Amino acid sequence: MKNPSKSKGSWTRNLLAVLYTFFRRSRYFKGSFKLTLENILIQLNLNQDLPFLFVAVFVGVAVGYVAVIFHDAIKIFSDFLFGGLEVFGTSFITEGHWGLLLPFIPALGGLLVGLYNAYIVKTRPGHGLASVIKAVAQNEGTMPRRLWLHRTITSVLSIGTGGGGGREAPIVQVGAALGSSVAQVLRFSPDRKRTLLGCGAAAGLAAVFNAPIGGVMFAIEVILGDFSVRTFSPIVVAAVIGTVVSRSYLGNSPTFQVPDYSLVSNTELLFYFVLGVLAGLSAVMFIKVYYRIEETFLKVEKKRNIPVWAMPAIGGLLSGLICMWLPGLYGYSYEVIDNAVRGTESWLNMVGVYLLKPVVAGLSVGSGGAGGMFAPAMKMGAMLGGMFGNLVHTVFPDITATSGAYALVGMGALTAGIMRAPLTVILILFEVTGKYEIVLPIMFAAVSAALIARLAYNYSMETYILEKEGVRVGYGIALSVAENISVLDVMKTSYVRFRDVTMAEKIIDVFHNTPESNFLVTTEDDEFVGVIRLEEMSLLLKEGPITGLIADDIVKKDVPLLYDSSRLDEALKLFELTDYDVIPVLSRKSDKLLGVVRQEQAFSYYRKQMNLYGSDMESEDVR
DSSP states (O other): OOOHHHHHTHHHHHHHHHHHHHHTTSTTOOSOOOSOHHHHHHHHTTTSHHHHHHHHHHHHHHHHHHHHHHHHHHHHHHHHHHTTOOOOTTTOOOSTTHHHHTTHHHHHHHHHHHHHIIIIIOSOOOOHHHHHHHHHHHSTTOOOTTHHHHHHHHHHHHHHTTOSSBSHHHHHHHHHHHHHHHHHHTTOOHHHHHHHHHHHHHHHHHHHHTOHHHHHHHIIIIIIOOOOHHHHHHHHHHHHHHHHHHHHHHOSSOSSOOOOOOOOOTTHHHHHHHHHHHHHHHHHHHHHHHHHHHHHHHHHHHHHTOOGGGHHHHHHHHHHHHHTTOGGGSTTOOHHHHHHHHTOOOHHHHHHHHHHHHHHHHHHTTTTOOOBSHHHHHHHHHHHHHHHHHHHHHHOTTTSOOHHHHHHHHHHHHHHHHHTOHHHHHHHHHHHHOOGGGHHHHHHHHHHHHHHHHHHOSOOHHHHHHHHTTOOEETTEEHHHHTTSBGGGTOBOOOEEEETTOBHHHHHHHHHTOSOOOEEEEOTTOBEEEEEOHHHHHHHHHSOOOTTOBHHHHOBOOOOOEETTOBHHHHHHHHHHSSOSEEEEEOTTTOBEEEEEEHHHHHHHHHHHHHHHHTTSTTOOOO
8 A cells, every 4th residue: 555645745756856856967056955945046046147038038928928918908998898989070079878977987997996905905006117216226126026916907997997097107017016026036136136127117118019129228217227238138138028929919010000201301300399398398297287186186085084995986087077078088099199190180189188188197097096107198299299290380381291290209209208218218109100210300309308397397207206205216226315325434545546746657566566446646735636547557558668657647637526525326326427436535625535435335335225224115005
């Protein structure tokens, strides 16, 4: 008779034997093996670059499939609920008594989202992209593991029932949360965790927009603020895989069907600049209107003691009352954008959508619903461009393109103004249209819009809410933490220094006998002169005879500087923006050299402080 316990554990022993046979051939094999997750991860060594790329592939596949399900679920909901919508002329009045029920569909969606958040997620919904940026800057890329599932369900319910938000930002948050969850399960280092979060975000945007290059740039420019090769490679892989999966099910056609446009004359760039200025100001209006509505909902909820789960239903009802007259305001449809870029949209609808889109987005999402601001910004921008294009083409028909070209450019420009990420928008618009000829006007208008928006208002759509929560973020750095740390805390006084009259022969001799590659130069009174780096030493060694040269002849004097009153956030930004790995610290009063801040030590200190800060964030609400 068989031993039951022996039979029961046979599959475990067989699996252990197979894994043992596999891992014993690995150069990472430690000599013993137990079937635990920790030991498996150690043996696989997934933190290495090549194995990590395979993890990025997995994230790309997973996010690609989630994006397909996300897209199809919204379409099924909207087709089922709004299949009876009829459009007559330009008034968009629906047929019969069915039209009177339309406002209750977004209200129902808001109610379901509110109940789901209140009784299943058990927390107030946060802000999508802002929470992703916050996770990167403050929490080592850690996001709640189930967030991707919760956000998928609530976004489908909200957008599919006619909510005014868009689907792009939610799928970015879903992808980022999924990437972060995988990284947590595999116990990756903080740097790898952030990178995998970026992989998920890039794959999500690339899949939903069919724009892999734009997805990569979005993750790097907006989410991570890290352009290093080590970060870039896995993000590219994930974005490509996510796009391939999406194309396999949703097709390979561009998101928007755009007629052929071109720059009619060089003079036309002036009109695109004016459009960029208008788009930048409109972006500021969008941000202010949206957050004013959101803050009003919060005040009313507290003052009237309304249950938190009821607020999205109220917002959905109010947005539905507006959308029943202008279906182009619904979040699930891009028809109004397609009409604008083809030049067939009516003035009534363009004016209505332009003025009311931030209002509807604020009512349906700001009340506690789900959805992103990417699509609302594109709709508002397309309407602005369409109206502006109609005017200039009517007045200057010989030197301007038709209104559709301006609608397309306005769509990108206003989005760039809201996000303050013109490069991302330029690449996405190029990919979703497939039209190279329109790139030059988009570049000109998008950069102008982002600049004007920054000058007119300090906050982007994401940074407004982050700074309201006391979080300042820039260059991938949590400025609110780093700005409270003095550079004197990380400054070192051990460095190689030469006087400005030191002979070059002595400098070369020291260079060959020290591991340092940065030499500081001061006067006899310790006043700072400049830095001799590896680049200057290379030129010095190539020159041949160096008789008569002194340190002052070869020193680089135009270098980034810190002072004893500087904060760590300034040092980290300088390291991100320049190619210096050592920055001198001077006295504010005397310009005398006090010490140096080294890049590796500064970021190491910053990460330690963030770990201390992150330990207090473990119980933070799901965002």
